[in-house]
Amino acid sequence: MNxxxxxxxxxxxxxLPVGAYTYSQGLEWAVESGLVHDQASALAWIAALLEEGIGCFEAPLTGQLQRAWAAAEHAEIERLNADFLASRESSELRAETxxxxxxxxxxxxxxxxxxxxxxxxxxxEVSFPVGWALAADGWKIPLADSLTAYLWSWCENQTMAALKAVPLGQAAGQRILFALGGRLPGVVERALELREERWSNFAPGLALACCCHETQYTRLFRS
Structure with a gap:
């Protein structure tokens, strides 16, 4: 056994008592606006963010943080932490991490x-990826495994937010997770190989959703 x-x-x-379940990262506004309204649209929204958003910036940054903790490169950790905080487009996203x-x-x-x-x-100020990477390094979790788990946890939280906000049934949620799980190996592989100059968190739809959520009248989630 590993x-x-x-x-x-x-x-x-x-x-894990970090409060991840209280956030939707703009998904609640996407439901409110009608962009997400069923299983197919929820999967499309979450998968797009996984592959083109978090998979292109947060994932490779988290992987680099784990490498930096392993090498005791504390100046690099401080830099990456500051970069991640600066990348949060809305006050809710910054407060969340x-x-x-x-x-x-x-x-x-x-x-x-x-x-x-x-x-x-x-x-x-500690962003969530910094703490995750430190725990993964301290427990000697292989980098590919820890990054897969990080992304899986994000997918699971997004799916649970969709189940509550759309709402969707439990079977629909499992179908979404099954589809997202099939995409994770490719996202992780790319994140581990992506050079920093090619990292990108360009996701204007997410940024707008998060900004609009800040003034949404009725809310279940904090982001």
Missing amino acids: PTLPRLLQLASPA LQMGYSLRRLLHELDDLVLPPAFDALA
Whole structure:
């Protein structure tokens, strides 16, 4: 048995107390506007963001963060953390990653099997990818596996948001996850090979959805 598998499952679990389930990353507004209204449109929205948004920026950045933690390149970690925070197009998206990063840092301090470097606490603001990458490195989770789990966790949260906001049935949610899971190997492979000068978070539809969500009258989610 792979000894890191239980830690990988723990890190990717919806039970991880970082509050990910409270965010939809603009999906709730896409439902409100009618862009997402059934299983097919929910899958199209989430898959597009996976492959053209998070898969082209957040995923390779998270992978680079894990490499940096492994090499104790603290200046590089600080730079990547600042770059990720600067990439958040709306106040909700920025608040989301900071809240989740804060919660994960607090959780890692409360666990007994990780020695956290002082550089982690030296960061005034911690984005969620920074904490995830540190935990993955500390638990010696292979990079491809940790990145797959990171993206799976994101897909699962997006799917659960669609189930609540559209709403969709449980079977529809599982069909969406099955389809997204089939795309993950390709997204991970590309993220691990993508050079930084080719990283891109250009997703104007997502940015507009998140901005519009900030003034949406009726909301279930915080983003």
